[in-house]
Amino acid sequence: EAGVTQFPSHSVIEKGQTVTLRCDPISGHDNLYWYRRVMGKEIKFLLHFVKESKQDESGMPNNRFLAERTGGTYSTLKVQPAELEDSGVYFCASSPGRARSGANVLTFGAGSRLTVL
């Protein structure tokens, strides 16, 4: 089975530009998550979709970040306009079943590295 796929693997943009990251979860996984790791810091939660609905977006840093999951399949995370502090690695993860089950395992993608100059 194909894993979680993220595109692009690396994006370099200038401050003020727009970038859109894409995530294709494992087929059939209702739960989709976005996480971010800023250089040298912990991996932090951004938001959680259940199918096409945003279940929890408490980790989104500000309104420059917009996440969508059309039709409950792939998801996009747009940063507009990008700032220097947005640089980092953006991970997508998906999981089946009940997200709140203690043992529900998240499968992660390889991440999209964003560099804002």
Add this chain to the structure above:
Amino acid sequence: AQKITQTQPGMFVQEKEAVTLDCTYDTSDPSYGLFWYKQPSSGEMIFLIYQGSYDQQNATEGRYSLNFQKARKSANLVISASQLGDSAMYFCAMRERRGSSNTGKLIFGQGTTLQVKP
């Protein structure tokens, strides 16, 4: 608030030896779940092992085992018979709780970089 602490930024181990990666956690909840993930240089985060707070035995998965000490709030990962392919960054994580329920999200530690020497 819940927190995961990994105090070892980097570790070295000789090939074929065992190594322990430390993880301590902070929670006031009696029910919680702990995870370890491996991140090789390719970037993807690979799930290794899960321990539930009410599990009677320490979790094991092949060469990975979890030394779970509830009273000390530690969940150290033990890798036996290290291989060169074990060189990677390792993250300890806990599922977040809100009130009496799990949420879908994980809280991560800072990570430990493991280098296996031939």
